[in-house]
Amino acid sequence: MAIRVMDTPELLSLNKFNVDEKEPHIRLDKSKCRSCQDRPCLVVCPAGLYRLDQEGEINFDHAGCLECGTCRVMCNNKGIQSWNYPRATFGVHYRLG
Amino acid sequence: MSSADKFDAIVVGAGPAGSACAYILAREGKAVLLVERGDSAGAKNVSGGRLYAHALKALGDEFDISGGVERKVAREEIMVMAGNRSITVSYHDPELGGEGQIPNSYTVLRATLDGWMASRGEEAGAILACGIRVDDVLVQDGRVVGVRAGDDEVYADVVVAADGVNSLLAQRAGLIGDIPARNVAVGVKEVIALPSKVIEERFALREDEGAALLMLGCTGGVKGGAFLYTNKESVSLGCVVAPEEVAHKGKPVHRLLQELKLHPAVYPLIEGGETVEYSAHLVSEAGIRGVPGNLHRPGMLLAGDSAGFVINLGYTIRGMDLAILSGVAAARAILAEADPARVGPAYVSELEKLKVLPAMRATRGYVDLMEVPRLYENYPYLAVELFRCLFTVDGDVPARMLDTARGALRSANLSLWQVAKDAWRGLKI
Numbered sequence: 001m002a003i004r005v006m007d008t009p010e011l012l013s014l015n016k017f018n019v020d021e022k023e024p025h026i027r028l029d030k031s032k033c034r035s036c037q038d039r040p041c042l043v044v045c046p047a048g049l050y051r052l053d054q055e056g057e058i059n060f061d062h063a064g065c066l067e068c069g070t071c072r073v074m075c076n077n078k079g080i081q082s083w084n085y086p087r088a089t090f091g092v093h094y095r096l097g
Numbered sequence: 098m099s100s101a102d103k104f105d106a107i108v109v110g111a112g113p114a115g116s117a118c119a120y121i122l123a124r125e126g127k128a129v130l131l132v133e134r135g136d137s138a139g140a141k142n143v144s145g146g147r148l149y150a151h152a153l154k155a156l157g158d159e160f161d162i163s164g165g166v167e168r169k170v171a172r173e174e175i176m177v178m179a180g181n182r183s184i185t186v187s188y189h190d191p192e193l194g195g196e197g198q199i200p201n202s203y204t205v206l207r208a209t210l211d212g213w214m215a216s217r218g219e220e221a222g223a224i225l226a227c228g229i230r231v232d233d234v235l236v237q238d239g240r241v242v243g244v245r246a247g248d249d250e251v252y253a254d255v256v257v258a259a260d261g262v263n264s265l266l267a268q269r270a271g272l273i274g275d276i277p278a279r280n281v282a283v284g285v286k287e288v289i290a291l292p293s294k295v296i297e298e299r300f301a302l303r304e305d306e307g308a309a310l311l312m313l314g315c316t317g318g319v320k321g322g323a324f325l326y327t328n329k330e331s332v333s334l335g336c337v338v339a340p341e342e343v344a345h346k347g348k349p350v351h352r353l354l355q356e357l358k359l360h361p362a363v364y365p366l367i368e369g370g371e372t373v374e375y376s377a378h379l380v381s382e383a384g385i386r387g388v389p390g391n392l393h394r395p396g397m398l399l400a401g402d403s404a405g406f407v408i409n410l411g412y413t414i415r416g417m418d419l420a421i422l423s424g425v426a427a428a429r430a431i432l433a434e435a436d437p438a439r440v441g442p443a444y445v446s447e448l449e450k451l452k453v454l455p456a457m458r459a460t461r462g463y464v465d466l467m468e469v470p471r472l473y474e475n476y477p478y479l480a481v482e483l484f485r486c487l488f489t490v491d492g493d494v495p496a497r498m499l500d501t502a503r504g505a506l507r508s509a510n511l512s513l514w515q516v517a518k519d520a521w522r523g524l525k526i
């Protein structure tokens with residue numbers, strides 16, 4: 001595999017994750033997101049996990065989260081209802097870091 | 098964790114700050130619990146990275162770092178980029194590399210470094226509890242007396258929060274508020290595997306020597322820069338940018354990194370390599386202004402990133418060394434003061450003695466200079482344009498130096514007056 005441009009799904013596929021299917025560590029209040037004009041999350045998440053669906057609503061998938069906290073510090077309109085680190089043993093596991 | 102336990106100290110977070118603190122305390126006979134949410138120390142952590150070695154002295158002569166580090170940095174490079182063009186300044190110094198002894202800095206990968214440092218703490222007698230997320234601090238009569246993780250409660254005389262830049266614990270304890278976006282940058286990085294021989298050839302290094310390359314002008318005008326560090330058998334290539342400006346300009350940071358990989362001056366350095374990991378992390382950018390007014394409250398101290406101890410000067414970034422020093426400062430304060438009420442003030446005076454706070458204060462002006470938006474596009478363009486004029490021979494009658502400079506200024510969208518003001522600002526520091 002040569003050096004080339006990769007999109008986030010491919011980049012994330014290189015990492016080791018243990019996804020917590022029961023308890024997402026980041027929860028959105030969709031009603032707040034609906035009225036948010038800025039939506040910085042769509043651009044700033046380095047894992048590209050915030051996306052617009054066909055209805056123009058923000059869709060978020062916590063699997064693949066790198067736990068960086070960028071969305072947490074950038075979300076001004078409180079669309080992120082709660083942000084915590086994943087429960088112990090869950091989330092990303094960097095083998096190199 | 099059983100509720101009957103009471104420790105002399107609980108250290109939350111097995112990064113450099115936490116492990117340094119736990120190591121010193123355990124070595125001096127204290128009962129220490131080092132709690133880490135990752136399955137192993139380092140599993141959640143990311144840096145560029147290089148570790149400035151001076152901080153290790155504070156851990157004592159007997160502290161062995163050999164298994165935690167990659168290469169000794171003997172080559173320092175700065176690359177200024179504009180479009181496809183670039184200028185590189187390269188400084189090679191075998192003495193920087195320590196010539197077989199202690200170097201100025203080591204390149205590091207955090208899973209290895211943090212794992213190694215936490216093990217030294219464990220060896221000294223600290224109890225390392227990985228795979229446990231601390232959820233809150235326990236407070237009695239206004240004093241922090243322990244921590245809660247799930248249903249477990251554990252008690253200690255002192256809790257040291259060494260839980261990193263996005264410190265939920267410091268917030269829980271009321272020592273910091275919401276983290277302002279302008280105080281942080283987000284960094285992304287790919288670790289790209291390459292054979293060690295190839296690395297040594299490409300960067301003109303001896304076997305255990307390493308290179309550090311900092312790049313400016315590759316962030317599409319957004320405040321930030323990029324880095325490349327050579328590890329033993331990989332290079333770490335990444336970008337660090339201000340998230341507010343990224344949101345404003347609309348180009349995601351991972352895209353900037355993908356473009357950087359294909360840049361004509363960068364691609365030859367990583368060609369043939371294979372990306373094996375992709376990571377992201379916040380880093381504190383506010384310098385002394387990002388340090389909370391209170392670094393302690395009764396029963397609790399903030400160390401490392403949770404206290405904002407990072408100095409980013411563009412060409413150097415110091416976080417891990419300050420983390421280690423502040424971890425040591427916390428340990429020394431706990432060892433020195435039997436009276437818990439005096440531990441906090443003692444910590445601050447240890448931070449002064451170990452030059453953590455003085456270094457943070459001294460670099461205030463640099464941090465301000467980094468705010469100059471022209472640093473990230475106009476000046477790189479100006480520099481590259483001047484070099485282009487210098488090296489281009491097209492058979493025409495050569496222009497006068499002054500005219501060349503004027504032309505370059507104009508095409509970089511800069512006025513002489515602006516340049517003079519910025520230069521004065523830089524010289525005043």
Ligand SMILES: Cc1cc2nc3c(=O)[nH]c(=O)nc-3n(C[C@H](O)[C@H](O)[C@H](O)COP(=O)(O)OP(=O)(O)OC[C@H]3O[C@@H](n4cnc5c(N)ncnc54)[C@H](O)[C@@H]3O)c2cc1C
Binds near residue numbers: 142265266284335417
């Ligand atoms: C892209 C990038 C490049 C950088 N480059 C450099 C560089 O080249 N040189 C340099 O010196 N510095 C660099 N830094 C800064 C450096 O990484 C940090 O300053 C340093 O890691 C701080 O160490 P720390 O121990 O305070 O925190 P961390 O290393 O962040 O450790 C905190 C630990 O606490 C754990 N934790 C967090 N919350 C909990 C909880 N609730 N319960 C249990 N455990 C918890 C985490 O899992 C983690 O292990 C860089 C940073 C970034 C993001």
Ligand code: SF4
Binds near residue numbers: 026049068072
């Ligand atoms: S923490 Fe980082 S990686 Fe996870 S969703 Fe937020 S911005 Fe994306």
